[in-house]
Amino acid sequence: MTARISNVTFHAADPGALARFWSGAMGYPERVGWPAEEVAELKEAGLSDDDIAARAEAWDGDPTHQRFYFTRYDHQRRQRNRMHIDITPFDDRRATREELEVERDRLVALGASVEKTLTGSWGPYEEFAIMMRDPEGNEFCLQ
Known part of the structure; x- marks a missing residue:
């Protein structure tokens, strides 16, 4: 099991x-x-x-x-999330920056907010993600 x-x-x-x-x-x-x-x-x-x-x-x-x-949950959050979820618009391939920006705009229209855009690299791989928050402030990344 x-x-x-x-x-x-x-x-x-x-x-x-x-x-x-x-x-x-x-x-x-x-x-x-x-x-x-x-x-x-x-x-x-x-x-x-x-x-x-x-x-x-x-x-x-x-x-x-x-x-x-x-x-x-009626208590005030004492600290930032220690974990978050990552979401992506596709389950069969990696999204392009342009596709992520379109999805970002869709999520903002639903009530999310953009925290910041994360860019960088991990070895030879480009990293691009958009850190967001849901309507109650829970962090998630769009990648």
Whole structure:
């Protein structure tokens, strides 16, 4: 048996809004909430509408695609993220700078912000990435 990533989890002030951003970023269907039968089970177990709204997901239901999970966190962040995710517009090839700039603009229109552009080299390989933040300030890189 080997481990696999089941979720990438974010603490969020507004889980639903952050789920909508990441659904748009990843090309997943727009989040419309939890299935009615699941909401009924949660309410029967004693959860309130606010309890249910404290969690959200961005996922297209495909088990080969990454699921993003959001849970309400009301405390102030004490330090910068110690890890972040890297995303790319293609799964079959490396994006050009021009393609990354187009994707950057699409993500900004969804609510992301640009932190800085990273350029350099690693040995003979050119490195180019755009460090960004989602609407709640979580770092990610577009590369």
